[in-house]
Amino acid sequence: MEWLTNLQFDQEIFTEILEYIGTFAFAISGIRLAASKDFDLFGAYVIGLVTAIGGGTIRDLCLDLKPFWMLNPSYMIWTGIALIFVIVFRKYLIKLNNTFFIFDTIGLALFTVVGIEKTLDCGYSFWVAIIMGTITGAAGGIIRDIFINQIPLIFRKEIYAIACIIGGIIYYLCDKIIDDITIVQIISALSVVLTRIIAVQYKIGLPHIKEEPNTK
Amino acid sequence: MEWLTNLQFDQEIFTEILEYIGTFAFAISGIRLAASKDFDLFGAYVIGLVTAIGGGTIRDLCLDLKPFWMLNPSYMIWTGIALIFVIVFRKYLIKLNNTFFIFDTIGLALFTVVGIEKTLDCGYSFWVAIIMGTITGAAGGIIRDIFINQIPLIFRKEIYAIACIIGGIIYYLCDKIIDDITIVQIISALSVVLTRIIAVQYKIGLPHIKEEPNTK
Amino acid sequence: MEWLTNLQFDQEIFTEILEYIGTFAFAISGIRLAASKDFDLFGAYVIGLVTAIGGGTIRDLCLDLKPFWMLNPSYMIWTGIALIFVIVFRKYLIKLNNTFFIFDTIGLALFTVVGIEKTLDCGYSFWVAIIMGTITGAAGGIIRDIFINQIPLIFRKEIYAIACIIGGIIYYLCDKIIDDITIVQIISALSVVLTRIIAVQYKIGLPHIKEEPNTK
Numbered sequence: 001m002e003w004l005t006n007l008q009f010d011q012e013i014f015t016e017i018l019e020y021i022g023t024f025a026f027a028i029s030g031i032r033l034a035a036s037k038d039f040d041l042f043g044a045y046v047i048g049l050v051t052a053i054g055g056g057t058i059r060d061l062c063l064d065l066k067p068f069w070m071l072n073p074s075y076m077i078w079t080g081i082a083l084i085f086v087i088v089f090r091k092y093l094i095k096l097n098n099t100f101f102i103f104d105t106i107g108l109a110l111f112t113v114v115g116i117e118k119t120l121d122c123g124y125s126f127w128v129a130i131i132m133g134t135i136t137g138a139a140g141g142i143i144r145d146i147f148i149n150q151i152p153l154i155f156r157k158e159i160y161a162i163a164c165i166i167g168g169i170i171y172y173l174c175d176k177i178i179d180d181i182t183i184v185q186i187i188s189a190l191s192v193v194l195t196r197i198i199a200v201q202y203k204i205g206l207p208h209i210k211e212e213p214n215t216k
Numbered sequence: 217m218e219w220l221t222n223l224q225f226d227q228e229i230f231t232e233i234l235e236y237i238g239t240f241a242f243a244i245s246g247i248r249l250a251a252s253k254d255f256d257l258f259g260a261y262v263i264g265l266v267t268a269i270g271g272g273t274i275r276d277l278c279l280d281l282k283p284f285w286m287l288n289p290s291y292m293i294w295t296g297i298a299l300i301f302v303i304v305f306r307k308y309l310i311k312l313n314n315t316f317f318i319f320d321t322i323g324l325a326l327f328t329v330v331g332i333e334k335t336l337d338c339g340y341s342f343w344v345a346i347i348m349g350t351i352t353g354a355a356g357g358i359i360r361d362i363f364i365n366q367i368p369l370i371f372r373k374e375i376y377a378i379a380c381i382i383g384g385i386i387y388y389l390c391d392k393i394i395d396d397i398t399i400v401q402i403i404s405a406l407s408v409v410l411t412r413i414i415a416v417q418y419k420i421g422l423p424h425i426k427e428e429p430n431t432k
Numbered sequence: 433m434e435w436l437t438n439l440q441f442d443q444e445i446f447t448e449i450l451e452y453i454g455t456f457a458f459a460i461s462g463i464r465l466a467a468s469k470d471f472d473l474f475g476a477y478v479i480g481l482v483t484a485i486g487g488g489t490i491r492d493l494c495l496d497l498k499p500f501w502m503l504n505p506s507y508m509i510w511t512g513i514a515l516i517f518v519i520v521f522r523k524y525l526i527k528l529n530n531t532f533f534i535f536d537t538i539g540l541a542l543f544t545v546v547g548i549e550k551t552l553d554c555g556y557s558f559w560v561a562i563i564m565g566t567i568t569g570a571a572g573g574i575i576r577d578i579f580i581n582q583i584p585l586i587f588r589k590e591i592y593a594i595a596c597i598i599g600g601i602i603y604y605l606c607d608k609i610i611d612d613i614t615i616v617q618i619i620s621a622l623s624v625v626l627t628r629i630i631a632v633q634y635k636i637g638l639p640h641i642k643e644e645p646n647t648k
Contacts, residue, residue: 032644034641035640035641035644036644037583038588039588040587040589041640042593043584043586044587046593057494061277061493061494064496066496073557076559076563090642091644091645093644125289127289146362146365147578147584149582151363152259154259155255155256155260155262155263161258206256206257207256208255208257209247209257209302210306211252212248212251212306212310277493278489280498343508344502347508362579362581367581370474371471371474371476371478371579372470372471373472421472423472423473424470424472424473425466425471425522426467428467428468428523428526429522429523
């Protein structure tokens, strides 16, 4: 049975690596936006950090858990690496946009699944878990946009949070028919990634509410 | 004594109905503002939701309680109904402005009283309860305005949060002389409604601080 | 030994006085900014309050403690005194800018040390304590700037939060070699004050990230 324990171990490492990739990608997106707004190094680091850990922090406060980043300095360190990365490779970042898009989407998917898991572990219903998964994935970007004094992008463009919600619903459905929780999580994460890629590829967005007629 | 139990039951239902009316009215105000800023359906829903539940969530986090909306999906559902309502009746909303004003004011009054109650139940002093009542009633609108990137309206115009504070002080005074808590709550809620209606009717606002003389 | 107890007592009073000076200075800075944006009295009070207590509130929520201002009405009262002060002495405030700078810096230093202490008391590592000290000192100003719809000043100019971080690191280093915690705290607070004064005096700021080349 030793190989099974090893497999378990490998899976944990795998999840951790994915989580750091997500943190790195989220931090990069924050730092680049901050740099475009002429923030200094400290400001850019903070924006990168809140983008990466903001959603999970709100989730943990709502679930009455210790904020996850207070238990492990890795998130701080990866944000620092992201800052150095942006400074050093500034010139080549635009060419890497597609790579960042993939990283960011992996992060979104993984953050969503982690949020769902943590909420279910606390004994909440599935609809709460789906909301918390979405907050974990998408709220960091909202805080980032508030900090740089912009209307949050995800309220106006693109399928982003909706991908988290779809991933959450698929988690719920699969959970009913599949026994192995790991497989459920992988399917859920893949559905987030797929939804986002399809939406961006085909420029699918949500409709907007038409303006109220001006009766003046 | 059966009729008394029934009365009690009826009062709970009554409070619940009022709370959903408040949620609905708060959500409508958020969704309409979001629509005027060209948010998509998801963005409008989120703005409606934070307007309705934002204040109560901050209160519950400060009181170390589970956020109220995580225990009952009704708030999500009523926000969804509000979204559909705005989409369908878009053309007639302006004509309903007075109705919404009444609903919104009822919501404000009820949220304030609920906030005071919950805080007193946690064993805090009355001054904390009045602040928490005000946060429950008014903070959702502040978050809404931050999300749509505007200076919060209630910092510059109208008597709004002040109505909550007056309602809280009247709660405190009545609590000293009236035994029946239900009557205290009704008087407090009515005083919030009355303050707001009088202030809007007679365009009463708070004074502003005069500018500092420019010595340059 | 009575004189020792008296000394202890005096130190507590001294800390308390410093804390109220800090609250007063932070509130003044918020109220003046709010007044310059044409907020009404309520708005100005709220901005003053969140500037003074915002950072400590986030810290307490993260540490799962009761928000400090809910246990003692002094912070509300000092913010009220600050509001009256700004109204009455409006004409002379600009001349007092240097005094406010000193008060504000003392507040920053003390808030940082209080934040570090509280976090260590909760059993967290030092790196968490340094972050919480920085949040206690600097987050109120960030919330203030978000409320008045400006990009937070500390992300673009001046050494401010960095002074808290330096004070935190010096706290950590001194804690290893000095037994008396009071002396450690005084050195840490002084290092915050000194860093800030030197930075402002010599206009030292952090570098900004250069723009990404536009490849369009």
